[in-house]
Amino acid sequence: MKDIFPTGKAHISYSEIKTWHECPKKHKLMYVDKIQTFVDNPYSDFGTIVHEEIESFLKNKSINFERVYAKLDKEWQEKKYDSKEYIKKITMEREQNGWKYVHEPLDQWKESAKNILSEFPDFINNEFPGWELICAELELYEDIKESEIKFKGFVDCVITVPYKGKKVFWVIDWKTTGKGGWFFTKRKEFISLAQIGLYKSFLAKKIGVSLRDIRVGYVFLKRGAKLGKTCELLKVSVGPKFVDKTDNLIKRMIASVKKGISLKNPNGCKFCPYRNTEHCDGNGW
DSSP: OTTTOTTSOSEEOHHHHHHHHHOHHHHIIIIISOOOOOOOOHHHHHHHHHHHHHHHHHHHSOOOHHHHHHHHHHHHHHHTTTSHHHHHHHHHHHHHTTOOOOOOOHHHHHHHHHHHHHHHHHHHHHHSTTOEEEEEEEEEEEEOTTSSOEEEEEEEEEEEEEETTEEEEEEEEEEEEOTTOSOHHHHHOHHHHHHHHHHHHHHHHHHTOOGGGEEEEEEEEETTOOTTSSEEEEEEOOOHHHHHHHHHHHHHHHHHHHTTOOOOOGGGOTTOTTTTBTTBOOSOO
16 A cells, blocks of 8 residues: 555545645654644534534434533543643643633533524525535545545535526535634635635536536634624635646645655744654744
């Protein structure tokens, strides 16, 4: 398998492409050397729980709040997110990197989940009138042009919506965020939009549908936002030029990794988990 790609896998994902784009050295440490840094955190667990309930709603047209609260209780109890020890640990870690940690107790996370999931049914019905579910968590495992490597991904939601006498596809990715959603710069940043662009491109190939008949967007699910402002659709324009740009990104990434090029990106150090560790001093060049 290692003959196929230095990571030992026969495929790449958007997360891997994004990591390489941010810093080739970071990509090598994470995907080639397999030095993992992920630790459980309330943001990830909250996002997973809310996403699971939205997936259930798409299939069953109902929200089970008690199930959501029970899952939150379980994760917070097992991982002690509200404990003094956890709060102290995270506060110190953030301070070492020049960040500030503001603790949110479990009740606030439950309130955010309640507001998001209470608003979601009306939101999706208003944004996508007449929608029909094609698939939630659709797996992509598709050929990459001019490469033996495949692209792997999981699309959060694919629906069809009536439009001018026909049905168009919508590819949607849920993003749990802070109460403001993404910053303006991120909403325009190519690498942030590339995920949904890649999903559109590879889905079109998978199901044999023209790019013109597929719409894409991110839905921000905003923690801490007031009821009525927790869900927002960010539509992304993905045409042939955008697809060409993502194709070129993948091509450059695959070629670079195969050649073993792992230069450090001095602009990617700030939020890097390897910063100030034995693996990287975090001082740019």
